[in-house]
Amino acid sequence: MKLPESCEWVLHCAAALAQLPPADTASTGQLAEHFGVPAPYLAKQLAHLVRAGVLAASTGPRGGFRLARPAERITVLDVVEAVDGGTDPYQCRELRQQGRGAAPAEECTEPCALAATMRAAHDAWRASLAAVSLADIVGTLPAEIPERTRRLLSRPR
Amino acid sequence: MKLPESCEWVLHCAAALAQLPPADTASTGQLAEHFGVPAPYLAKQLAHLVRAGVLAASTGPRGGFRLARPAERITVLDVVEAVDGGTDPYQCRELRQQGRGAAPAEECTEPCALAATMRAAHDAWRASLAAVSLADIVGTLPAEIPERTRRLLSRPR
DNA sequence: CAATCATGGATATCGTAGATCCATAATAGT
DNA sequence: ACTATTATGGATCTACGATATCCATGATTG
Numbered sequence: 001m002k003l004p005e006s007c008e009w010v011l012h013c014a015a016a017l018a019q020l021p022p023a024d025t026a027s028t029g030q031l032a033e034h035f036g037v038p039a040p041y042l043a044k045q046l047a048h049l050v051r052a053g054v055l056a057a058s059t060g061p062r063g064g065f066r067l068a069r070p071a072e073r074i075t076v077l078d079v080v081e082a083v084d085g086g087t088d089p090y091q092c093r094e095l096r097q098q099g100r101g102a103a104p105a106e107e108c109t110e111p112c113a114l115a116a117t118m119r120a121a122h123d124a125w126r127a128s129l130a131a132v133s134l135a136d137i138v139g140t141l142p143a144e145i146p147e148r149t150r151r152l153l154s155r156p157r
Numbered sequence: 158m159k160l161p162e163s164c165e166w167v168l169h170c171a172a173a174l175a176q177l178p179p180a181d182t183a184s185t186g187q188l189a190e191h192f193g194v195p196a197p198y199l200a201k202q203l204a205h206l207v208r209a210g211v212l213a214a215s216t217g218p219r220g221g222f223r224l225a226r227p228a229e230r231i232t233v234l235d236v237v238e239a240v241d242g243g244t245d246p247y248q249c250r251e252l253r254q255q256g257r258g259a260a261p262a263e264e265c266t267e268p269c270a271l272a273a274t275m276r277a278a279h280d281a282w283r284a285s286l287a288a289v290s291l292a293d294i295v296g297t298l299p300a301e302i303p304e305r306t307r308r309l310l311s312r313p314r
Numbered sequence: 315c316a317a318t319c320a321t322g323g324a325t326a327t328c329g330t331a332g333a334t335c336c337a338t339a340a341t342a343g344t
Numbered sequence: 345a346c347t348a349t350t351a352t353g354g355a356t357c358t359a360c361g362a363t364a365t366c367c368a369t370g371a372t373t374g
Binding site: 159161162163195197198201215216217218219220 | 330331332333334335339340341342343
């Protein structure tokens with residue numbers, strides 16, 4: 001079980017955007033340079049966040065990405081599921097109903113206990129991530145970090 | 158983020174072994190037929206469980222696999238981590254210290270807030286799975302299931 | 315009009331999961 | 345002692361998704 005490396009990229013990108021003044025945007029190239037990651041691939045991942053409604057994008061000069069809503073109302077889960085998809089890592093294929101030991105359908109009225117256990121764990125994981133907003137993340141940073149982020153990502157008029 | 162399909166296989170295999178009398182064993186071939194999964198690959202996965210100390214194996218005729226300890230003391234987490242490895246799906250590569258926006262080391266005394274959040278969620282996931290034992294799983298099954306499992310997997314003298 | 319920027323499609327590379335085969339070693343039953 | 349059964353380890357092969365790049369298109373600012 002592995003989260004894509006791009007998950008870390010977009011989390012840091014979203015956190016960086018949360019440190020800018022609300023209307024400010026940052027382009028793919030800026031963000032890629034800021035974190036030292038490949039720009040073309042990062043662009044693809046950021047597009048996923050836009051389609052998921054986490055980020056808003058604008059084209060043209062001085063265009064780029066900004067948060068689609070206040071940082072208080074964007075959770076870490078929103079970002080992670082936008083880039084990784086919201087599917088449960090455990091997919092129950094009803095193994096109990098296959099092979100020689102297949103249980104007849106009438107004994108399978110209850111959902112598979114293993115799948116239910118895995119599902120409950122995934123729900124706990126999601127709840128844990130949903131409890132932290134981007135504003136919470138920014139709030140934990142020492143003051144010098146947002147200062148430098150704004151200095152480096154704000155663009156001259 | 159995806160768990161290997163073999164994770165479901167070994168979970169069901171472990172649950173099936175938990176339904177047998179403690180000393181009884183089932184071979185790779187029996188388990189593979191019982192669930193309709195490819196035997197050679199299943200054998201590799203069961204070997205992982207043995208190395209992790211979840212299952213015990215014995216060679217020779219009437220040999221095979223059995224639980225390494227009572228079902229009450231084997232958790233779903235034990236099985237999942239034996240087959241998938243115990244590594245956190247989110248790996249922090251200290252992105253905050255890379256690229257043009259790299260934070261100097263003296264501002265990174267605190268662990269990365271994003272990594273800490275992801276870590277806490279993984280801990281919640283693990284705790285949820287560690288709270289359920291194989292005995293709990295078997296306990297939820299309707300009585301006909303363990304009956305058939307024993308009938309199909311017990312071998313003639 | 316020109317420069318900037320996101321978007322979508324097509325493509326190439328790489329690592330891991332899925333799947334198989336074989337040689338080896340160990341053990342139970344005869 | 346012999347034979348059949350079974351796990352173990354190594355070597356391969358294939359399929360697929362993550363990583364990474366490029367280009368054509370369209371939108372927007374100045």
